[in-house]
Amino acid sequence: MSDKNKFKIPIGPQHPALKEPESFSVALKGEKILGVDIRLGYNHRGVEKACEERTYIQDMYLVERVCGICSHSHSTCFVQAVEEIAGLQVPRRALYIRTLVSELERIHSHLLWLGVAGHEIGFDTLLMYTWRDREVVMDILAELTGNRVNYGMNTIGGVRRDINPDQIKKVLKGMDILEERTKYYIEVASKETTVIKRLLGVGILSHEDALRLDAVGPTARASNVNRDVRRDDPYAAYSEVSFNVITDDHNDIYGRTLVRVKELMEAYKIVRQVLKDMPDGPITVKAPRKIPAGEATSRYEAPRGEDMHYVKSNGTEKPERVKIRAPTLANIQAVKHMLKDRFLADMPIVIAAIDPCFSCTDRLISINDLDRTKSEIVTWEGLRDYSIKWYKEKGIDFSKVEI
Amino acid sequence: MSMEENIKEGLVKNFSFLENKIQVQRPRRLLLDVDLERFEEVFEYLTKGLKFGHLIAITGLDEQDKLSFIYHMAQDGGIMINIKTSVPKDNFAIKTISGRFPSAEVYERELVDLLGAKVEGLPEGSRYPLVDDWPKGQFPLRKDWKTK
Structure with missing residues (x-):
């Protein structure tokens, strides 16, 4: 194939199928990807700078909004650092409630991912099933925290809402339903031909590469990297619950799917333990408005992998x-x-497999020929005209077809 | 003696200039302050010798007349070490670690964009995270940069 057939196709930053703006510049030779340049930052909102200008309590609500799915992850990661600097002894009951919400968030995130992954491989039945079942955990989260996302559960020194026996019953019932459903999903993920054929051997990341590139979360664990902050550097109540860190050695998207569905089962296990062993007592301690000078680094195993917050204080309230x-x-x-x-x-499923999601159909394509400096914008109509002309030259006339 | 104290003692034994520069902040957290001239050898020893091989992030700080950088590194057992080094604010560069840790590339670009740090040897590529037409010489995470 001559160099003339190399193309660079930009995908994003604004794209109807993208949840967040990001830009992928894909160099192609035929169907094969030669390399990808990723341009990020379109969603940069200056949260870190904004934090310096706000009080700790305001910051907690701000960092909760870093991500719409891992909201509890960010707020917990942040308050843990602040509490460490302030030397606060967070009540055990609060730590258990944090752990509970953290696992419920993982359940909703993993079910959401499973649906997105199903959609990306054209298996929309899986999307419909998982998103229907996800409503069970969304209802639980709304019941416990008052919100489906951005729970506002944390405060510096503990949590803002307690949990009562009625709610515990509802959570346990929900876990039973979801566990049954997840058993079915494990069956689907590991035995369904559509899934296996589409995901096995796709998006390969070897064990060595996962370590070299510092991959995190289910992406790393599916390449047999046995790392999980919940076990390795326990926070909240994780040192008091028992669970397995799920790893897999497929090194591909099939492995990443198995890791996530099996992690769901572990999450149900953790939720049950937390509810069973939850100690009585207060849910918060009084925190000072001004945090003494110091610094702390907090780690947290979010559904997508390790989250880290570093906080440096200067003795003021900001x-x-x-x-x-x-x-x-x-x-x-x-x-x-x-x-x-x-x-x-x-590309869509490989990108979706780390858990941002992506699809690459568009109505506007900009083509940069690598060998020429010229670049042109081809509209949907332009592409259609081009294909009609191309076929016409080969003796097939599509121009009379109504669309 | 705890693992953290062991690491601290081992470091001081190998690098006597680190005496009083290492803090065990809490179980599984160490903080280490090292001069830029000795950074490379200490970093090499920690990442290769002591297996702090997982780069979590690099934090940049504006500390009045200097810029500081904290390399957050973790071991598999859960112990994390924060290696801090500083440079004078004007025209001093740190060397990239992206050759050994490819994931450092985005973290280093962030230092360049937001703090105005100079990173030697950073491979060519698009900037991160600010927009392409961001005005030159404006570094949002510098303390003298105001949002209003």
Whole structure:
């Protein structure tokens, strides 16, 4: 194939199928991806700077809005750092409630991912099933926290809402329903031909590469990297519950799917233990408005992987510096690696498999020929005219077809 | 003796200049302050010798007349070490670690964009996270940069 057939196709930053703006510039030779440049930052809202200008309590609500899905992850990660600097002894009951909400959030996030993954591979029945079942955990979250997302559960020194026996009953009932459903999903993920054929051997990330590229979360664990902050650097009540860290050695999207569905089962297990062992007592301690000077680093296993917050205080009511490292940023190099030398058609599911989601159909395509400096914008109509002309030259006339 | 104290003692044994520069903040957290001239050898020892091989992030700080950088590194057992080094604010560069840790690339670009740090050896590529037409010389995370 001559160099003339190499194309660079930009996908994003604004795209109807994207949840967030990000831009992928894909160099192609035929169907094969030669390399991908990823441009991020379109969603940069200056949260870290904004934190320096607000009080700790305001910051907690602000960082909760870093992510619409892992909202409890960010707020917990942040308050843990602040509580460490302030030397607060958070009541055990509060730690258990944090753990409970954390696992419920993982359940809703993993079910959401399973649906998105199903959709990306054209298996929309899976999307419909998982998103219907996800409503069970969304209802539980709304019941416990008052909200489906952005729960506002944390406060510096504990949690804002207690949990009563009625709610515990409802949660347990929900877990039973979801456990049954998840058993079915494990069956689907591991035995359904559509899933296996489409995901096995796609988006490969070897164990060595996962370590070298510092991949995190289910992406790393599906490459047999046995890391989970909940076990390795326990926070909240995780040191008091028993669960398995799920790993898999398929090193591909099939493995990532298995890790996530099996993690769901572990999450139900953790929720039951937390509810059974939840100690009585207060749910918060009084926190000072001004936090003494100091610094702390907090780690948290969010559904997508390790989240890290660094907080430096200066003795005032506003922090000196807040640094947030969300898991997707850590997985970006891994995505680049997974896409190289693979087919363009695999791109949506490969990107979705680390858990931002993506699809690459568009109504406007900009084509930059790598060998020429010229670039042109081709509209949907333009593409249609081009294809009609192309077929006409080959003796087939589509121009009379009504669309 | 705890694992954290062991690490601290081992470091001081190998690098006597680190005496009084290492803090065990709490179980599984160490904080280490190292001069830029000795950064590379200490970083090498920690990442290769002591297996702090997982780069979590790099935090940049504006500390009056200097810029500081904290390399957050973790071991598999859960112990995390924060390696801090500083440079004078004007025209001093740190070297990239993206050769050894490819994931550092985005973190280092962030230091360049938001703090105005200079990172030697950073591979070419699009900036992160600010927009392409962001005015030159404006670094939002510097303390003298105001949002209003």
